Amino acid sequence: MSEKVPGFLGWMQTPAGRVPRISTELGFSDHLGAWKARWGIGRMAYMVPPGLYALGNPAASDPVVVTANYKMSYDIVRRTLAGRNVWLLVLETYGINVWCAAGKGTFGTGEVVRRVSSSRLAQVVSHRRLLLPILGAPGVSAHEVARRSGFSVSYATIRAADLPEYLDNGMVSAPAMRELTFTFYERLVLIPVEVVLALKSVAVIGGVALLLVAALGDLAAGLSAFCAYLGAVLAGIVLGPLLLPWLPGRSFALKGAAAGLLWSSVFYLLAGTTWNIWVTAAIFLALPAVSAFYTLNFTGCSPFTSRSGVKKEMAIALPAMGGALLMGVALLLAGRFL
Amino acid sequence: MKGFRYLMDVVTLQLDQAACIGCGRCVEVCPHQVFSLAEKKASLRDRDACMECGACALNCPVKAITVDAGVGCASGMINEWLRERKLRAPGGNCCS
Numbered sequence A: 001m002s003e004k005v006p007g008f009l010g011w012m013q014t015p016a017g018r019v020p021r022i023s024t025e026l027g028f029s030d031h032l033g034a035w036k037a038r039w040g041i042g043r044m045a046y047m048v049p050p051g052l053y054a055l056g057n058p059a060a061s062d063p064v065v066v067t068a069n070y071k072m073s074y075d076i077v078r079r080t081l082a083g084r085n086v087w088l089l090v091l092e093t094y095g096i097n098v099w100c101a102a103g104k105g106t107f108g109t110g111e112v113v114r115r116v117s118s119s120r121l122a123q124v125v126s127h128r129r130l131l132l133p134i135l136g137a138p139g140v141s142a143h144e145v146a147r148r149s150g151f152s153v154s155y156a157t158i159r160a161a162d163l164p165e166y167l168d169n170g171m172v173s174a175p176a177m178r179e180l181t182f183t184f185y186e187r188l189v190l191i192p193v194e195v196v197l198a199l200k201s202v203a204v205i206g207g208v209a210l211l212l213v214a215a216l217g218d219l220a221a222g223l224s225a226f227c228a229y230l231g232a233v234l235a236g237i238v239l240g241p242l243l244l245p246w247l248p249g250r251s252f253a254l255k256g257a258a259a260g261l262l263w264s265s266v267f268y269l270l271a272g273t274t275w276n277i278w279v280t281a282a283i284f285l286a287l288p289a290v291s292a293f294y295t296l297n298f299t300g301c302s303p304f305t306s307r308s309g310v311k312k313e314m315a316i317a318l319p320a321m322g323g324a325l326l327m328g329v330a331l332l333l334a335g336r337f338l
Numbered sequence B: 001m002k003g004f005r006y007l008m009d010v011v012t013l014q015l016d017q018a019a020c021i022g023c024g025r026c027v028e029v030c031p032h033q034v035f036s037l038a039e040k041k042a043s044l045r046d047r048d049a050c051m052e053c054g055a056c057a058l059n060c061p062v063k064a065i066t067v068d069a070g071v072g073c074a075s076g077m078i079n080e081w082l083r084e085r086k087l088r089a090p091g092g093n094c095c096s
């Protein structure tokens, strides 16, 4: 811990030594950092030192809120607790957010116990209660923490934004604070980094497809194939997740295929005048398969898909996508040589 | 979750009601309101809503809940599959 921690205001003396007091206002660099993190730029370096922090002027009886050392989690929590006196215990999750870190076990029982003891929290506060985010529960065993550290765990809210109400509510969660949501905006902010990650494979696969078609026919056809492919990828990554609740079916692959069909139709309207029946059939088979793959991938970001469900879906969808792609290529070749 | 449903009849979640002591932890941690509590016994009110995060099983003090927990993520599973067959180096997961 040094004066370089984000939002540093000054030191606060406690029976367990000095603790950084941090600001509840975010500066320009915090906003810029959040924006960069969303686009996947320098995400790994986006962490704050784990340990105990003070928000406002907390006394020994004030609550302890636990969070991850992902800078964005830390920023959201401190901003939402503006005007309050709260202790903030930041766990070492290696710069990963609460939900993902809980899944990996780094936001976990062992780290809670370790951080409580290394920060000598028992000397700083007079009570024995930790407030944890509900989405940290997959990594933390409350009764184990109690047994090993003497602190009881309350799972407070899913969203940090509900913390003030939770505190005002006498530290009791209202039903809505325990209910996950996946709003349009919540889905939207997940998309940029997915696009960035996918562009690498798009560059390779799209490049190869471009060369193949160009070798067979002419460059214009190659370019048009590349556009078709790029559009299908984006339909799967952007359109699929955004339109998630409105696309048909429960399966993500099916929803992705629907997004891909939409794109195929748009592409048909834009460029379809010159296509023969073979090309048209190939386009309507292959593009939805590509989109389906990328929307299926979004299960990793969605907070309601079960592992067993994704397994089942993959067993059916992956062979179907492969088949559709092969059929598409076969149709293209058939159209060329028959 | 309101507005979203995933596949039906696939989840591995099991509750042993006889073992349950009615502490309410599962109700507290589950972000999908899978459990309800009545007369000191938990029951599964919406099993299909489970996303197999494992929070309830890990936090049940008497181990009355079992679930094959893991992140439901296609690319993670493809990587896992490749790793098991030694086709890919470790690393590369859903939440990176």
Ligand code: SF4
Binding pocket: B013, B029, B030, B031, B032, B033, B034, B035, B049, B050, B051, B052, B053, B054, B055, B056, B057, B067
């Ligand atoms: S595994 Fe997670 S989603 Fe499923 S019932 Fe338990 S807490 Fe709820």
Ligand code: SF4
Binding pocket: B019, B020, B021, B022, B023, B024, B025, B026, B027, B041, B042, B059, B060, B061, B062, B063, B064, B065
């Ligand atoms: S956490 Fe376990 S013991 Fe407690 S109510 Fe749920 S099932 Fe019963």
